[in-house]
Amino acid sequence: IGSISKMFTTTLAAFAHVTSKLSLDEHPGRYVLRPQGRPIDRATLLHPGTYTVGGRPLQFPDRVGDDSSALVDFHAWKAVAPPAKVRQYSNPSNGLLGVGTAVALKGRFARLIETQVLPLCAWRRRTRSWIS
Secondary structure, three states: OOOHHHHHHHHHHHHHHHOOOOOOOOOHHHOOOOOOOOHHHHOOOHHHHOOOOOOOOOOOOOOOOOHHHHHHHHHHOOOOOOOOOOOOOOHHHHHHHHHHHHHHOOOOHHHHHHHHHHHHHHHHHHHOOOOO
């Protein structure tokens, strides 16, 4: 579903944050172990959701084809700016937020979207309002 999934990812992250399962002030290394101590871990989990981790590129390089190689890429990535100084649209950044959120919620990302986010969409359709 392309970039629409980013809306679901950030909604799930916000849900995890307001239910105290995830802190957007924490670093990715708390939830995704491999990047600890690397430039990506200088950012907080808020930064991937706002595309301000420090200049992550739009896509992963062609050599990234699975979760393991994605983590290697995050580990090897070198920031072009400190977190919060550069906004650059990045699919991998949002993916990192999704992985961290799923780990914090102790579930599979797709299942969490189905059980935590999509029911909100159905509720909105039924009530035609976000206000009770």
